Amino acid sequence: MLKSLDPRVNRLNLPEQFEAPMASIEALDQFETYQAFVQLKEGKPFEHAGIVHAPNEEMAFLFAKEQYTRRGMICNALCVVKTESIMVSEITDNGQDVYDSFSGSFSEDDSASFEIFHLLKRGKQHKYIGNVKAKDFEDALLASKQLYPRTKPVYNVWVVRSEDILMSEPEDADLWNTLKEKQYREAIAYKAADKIKAFKEEQA
Amino acid sequence: MYGGGNVFETMKATALADEDPVKLAEFEARIDRGEKIEPTDWMPQLYRKQLIRMIEQHAHSEIIGALPEGTWITRAPGFKRKLALMAKVQDEVGHGQLLYSAAETLGKSREQMIQDLISGKSKYSNIFNYPAFTWADSCFISWLVDAGAIVNQVANSKGSYGPYCRALERICAEESFHLKYGHHCVIHLATGTKKQREMMQAAVNRWWAPMMHFFGPSDKISVHSEILMRWKVKMASNDECRQQFLDMYVPKIWELGLTIPDEKLKKNQETGQWEFTEPDWEEFKRVINGDGPCNKERLAVRRIAEERGRWVRQALLAPKSKYVTPLA
Amino acid sequence: MNTEGIKDLLYKMADDQLIIGHRNSEWTGFGPLLEEDIAFSSMAQDKVGQSYQLYNILNELGEADPDTIAFMRNADQFHNCQLVELPNGEYDFSLVRHFLFDTAELLRFQMLSNSSFEPLANLSRKIKGETKYHSMHANIWIKQLGSATEESISRLQSALEYALPFALGIFEPSSHEQDLINEGIFEGEDALKNKWIEVITAVINETRLSLPDFKSITPVYGGRMGKHTEHLQPLLEEMSEVFKVDPTSDW
Ligand SMILES: [Fe+2]
Ligand SMILES: [Fe+2]
Ligand SMILES: [Fe+2]
Numbered sequence: 173m174l175k176s177l178d179p180r181v182n183r184l185n186l187p188e189q190f191e192a193p194m195a196s197i198e199a200l201d202q203f204e205t206y207q208a209f210v211q212l213k214e215g216k217p218f219e220h221a222g223i224v225h226a227p228n229e230e231m232a233f234l235f236a237k238e239q240y241t242r243r244g245m246i247c248n249a250l251c252v253v254k255t256e257s258i259m260v261s262e263i264t265d266n267g268q269d270v271y272d273s274f275s276g277s278f279s280e281d282d283s284a285s286f287e288i289f290h291l292l293k294r295g296k297q298h299k300y301i302g303n304v305k306a307k308d309f310e311d312a313l314l315a316s317k318q319l320y321p322r323t324k325p326v327y328n329v330w331v332v333r334s335e336d337i338l339m340s341e342p343e344d345a346d347l348w349n350t351l352k353e354k355q356y357r358e359a360i361a362y363k364a365a366d367k368i369k370a371f372k373e374e375q376a
Numbered sequence: 377m378y379g380g381g382n383v384f385e386t387m388k389a390t391a392l393a394d395e396d397p398v399k400l401a402e403f404e405a406r407i408d409r410g411e412k413i414e415p416t417d418w419m420p421q422l423y424r425k426q427l428i429r430m431i432e433q434h435a436h437s438e439i440i441g442a443l444p445e446g447t448w449i450t451r452a453p454g455f456k457r458k459l460a461l462m463a464k465v466q467d468e469v470g471h472g473q474l475l476y477s478a479a480e481t482l483g484k485s486r487e488q489m490i491q492d493l494i495s496g497k498s499k500y501s502n503i504f505n506y507p508a509f510t511w512a513d514s515c516f517i518s519w520l521v522d523a524g525a526i527v528n529q530v531a532n533s534k535g536s537y538g539p540y541c542r543a544l545e546r547i548c549a550e551e552s553f554h555l556k557y558g559h560h561c562v563i564h565l566a567t568g569t570k571k572q573r574e575m576m577q578a579a580v581n582r583w584w585a586p587m588m589h590f591f592g593p594s595d596k597i598s599v600h601s602e603i604l605m606r607w608k609v610k611m612a613s614n615d616e617c618r619q620q621f622l623d624m625y626v627p628k629i630w631e632l633g634l635t636i637p638d639e640k641l642k643k644n645q646e647t648g649q650w651e652f653t654e655p656d657w658e659e660f661k662r663v664i665n666g667d668g669p670c671n672k673e674r675l676a677v678r679r680i681a682e683e684r685g686r687w688v689r690q691a692l693l694a695p696k697s698k699y700v701t702p703l704a
Numbered sequence: 705m706n707t708e709g710i711k712d713l714l715y716k717m718a719d720d721q722l723i724i725g726h727r728n729s730e731w732t733g734f735g736p737l738l739e740e741d742i743a744f745s746s747m748a749q750d751k752v753g754q755s756y757q758l759y760n761i762l763n764e765l766g767e768a769d770p771d772t773i774a775f776m777r778n779a780d781q782f783h784n785c786q787l788v789e790l791p792n793g794e795y796d797f798s799l800v801r802h803f804l805f806d807t808a809e810l811l812r813f814q815m816l817s818n819s820s821f822e823p824l825a826n827l828s829r830k831i832k833g834e835t836k837y838h839s840m841h842a843n844i845w846i847k848q849l850g851s852a853t854e855e856s857i858s859r860l861q862s863a864l865e866y867a868l869p870f871a872l873g874i875f876e877p878s879s880h881e882q883d884l885i886n887e888g889i890f891e892g893e894d895a896l897k898n899k900w901i902e903v904i905t906a907v908i909n910e911t912r913l914s915l916p917d918f919k920s921i922t923p924v925y926g927g928r929m930g931k932h933t934e935h936l937q938p939l940l941e942e943m944s945e946v947f948k949v950d951p952t953s954d955w
Binding site for chain 3: 469677
């Protein structure tokens with residue numbers, strides 16, 4: 173058995189030497205990916221935070237909650253969307269508005285509901301803009317072009333069917349109520365200048 | 377990179393010959409304008425390959441880096457330290473997750489990366505192949521290894537690849553807690569009882585050489601590193617990072633009455649550069665290639681975690697679910 | 705106010721949270737999925753944090769400070785149920801224990817948020833979000849793995865059968881039961897157990913797992929009185945290894 177300095181590792185009973193390299197599996201056991209969006213405060217727009225791997229949306233929500241909002245007091249709501257369900261527009265650069273490249277006009281058919289996210293600066297996260305009612309994804313882009321006037325260029329648009337979003341319930345807001353004692357996760361909790369000062373004085 | 381000394385792919389001089397010159401020019405112009413590259417943009421093969429390598433190594437370093445400090449999770453002294461260390465190591469695992477995600481946007485799946493880690497095909501930061509003998513070692517890591525990582529991460533956060541920058545932005549915000557926590561721990565030991573001081577000094581003595589290795593050997597100026605710099609993949613040379621680290625932290629170590637086991641270490645007042653004994657780069661190479669005190673254990677732990685988790689993942693894998701490259 | 709009864713209640717709750725928090729923290733870095741690793745670690749932190757809060761209340765009632773209480777006692781002075789001290793085993797057991805324990809934890813804190821003992825009622829309300837997440841996490845996992853593959857179902861089923869007698873040990877009655885009930889401090893272990901059986905049963909019924917008849921199970925008692933398995937003392941020694949190098953110094 174492999175002897176470790178970590179008692180946790182010793183309890184795993186690792187062999188001194190593995191007999192064979194790790195068995196490879198024909199298909200990698202990877203889950204679907206979900207994009208997570210976070211609303212920091214009530215009334216603020218949701219912003220893309222990152223992704224999680226998960227077998228379904230319920231678990232994606234569980235995981236996103238801890239991966240993207242575990243530092244307390246900074247979250248009001250959270251939602252997850254399967255990556256596959258997001259329609260991504262082209263991407264532009266150098267001050268060029270991606271909406272300029274969508275030609276045609278909105279069908280005025282409002283049979284389905286979509287949520288629109290914009291990339292306002294390359295390197296930043298996509299931000300939630302609003303809801304549109306339209307016929308399909310392409311139509312939703314045209315509806316959004318008409319509905320949301322832009323003062324600054326938009327570089328990339330994500331469109332999601334409203335029904336594909338798993339959103340926290342308003343009564344879940346208490347999930348982010350953390351004890352003020354959770355400050356141990358923040359840099360601000362670690363002040364020791366006086367200890368250094370006292371030490372230096374003692375040395376001098 | 378969590379730690380310098382990235383192992384980049386050796387490049388052939390012809391690496392760019394096959395690329396479309398118009399697209400390449402647009403790509404470079406975008407970088408010159410200071411705009412980030414996003415996953416759906418056209419990019420040269422070489423850029424994609426080197427970025428995957430670099431971000432993947434960084435991600436591996438985070439999850440392997442969770443192990444030496446993890447050695448002290450169950451033994452951290454008192455509530456405050458226990459909670460903080462748990463949160464800190466948790467963050468490192470979280471960083472791994474964020475970085476794998478960024479690398480995934482370039483087209484390599486996380487599971488493939490983890491397989492390559494376990495098979496030894498891809499590398500991680502050398503420093504995590506050393507053992508954390510005492511509590512003080514974990515304090516050294518939390519403060520100074522993280523400090524070294526921060527020097528690197530801050531530089532890289534100004535690089536050209538959007539998803540990597542976004543991940544690093546989040547990571548750097550959390551690192552400020554790690555740094556303060558680690559410093560706090562070291563201050564308490566260094567200004568504490570005789571026993572505590574001795575513990576701390578011994579840890580500094582053990583970790584100094586790996587710390588100097590951490591930033592990697594001097595970069596040779598070559599056509600290749602020039603391209604990586606121009607494309608804002610590599611943002612600072614190993615030497616620059618090492619110098620910056622020494623400049624920021626040696627005085628802070630000395631002010632705690634701790635000594636550093638290198639008699640030649642001093643700042644040259646004329647050049648403004650730190651002088652030190654040349655690290656043993658043979659040992660560095662030996663350890664990176666598998667012959668360090670803990671390489672075997674680190675990979676074995678990862679492998680066991682992977683194998684013991686397999687039934688869980690297999691059980692939850694829906695037959696028709698399919699992995700899709702994440703968006704951003 | 706029945707101080708002895710309150711202290712007894714606080715000790716067993718705090719010791720439970722401390723020990724299971726430590727056990728759960730052993731998973732950090734070894735989980736079956738990176739995302740789960742992170743989630744499990746958060747819950748471990750919550751539990752250790754809650755134990756700290758409970759020891760603080762004890763401290764206000766005249767007991768020693770939290771670090772001393774937590775790290776300077778021996779196994780026979782600990783009042784945790786034996787369920788929480790058992791080694792982690794594989795993920796099946798850790799998950800089943802998490803489910804059984806955290807359901808009881810959620811219900812206990814819900815009951816206590818109406819306690820006539822204000823400090824405990826206060827704390828229970830403050831950590832509502834945490835305990836809600838723990839139980840949400842446990843239920844989702846149990847429902848998923850409990851209805852997935854033959855392997856996951858049989859693993860969970862054996863873990864469940866092994867853990868249940870220990871889980872019933874959570875509700876080991878103390879000599880103060882009736883006093884606490886009379887004074888409106890706590891509705892009592894029996895009431896808690898009945899609610900717990902209801903919730904556990906409802907969740908398990910949504911899976912392909914089965915529960916034995918609770919009456920046929922002999923609960924493993926003793927933990928509340930300081931009687932423990934051989935696993936607790938070594939764990940306590942590990943937890944306090946550094947602290948005991950010099951308990952009076954500042955770490
Ligand atoms: Fe990190
Ligand atoms: Fe670190
Ligand atoms: Fe860190």
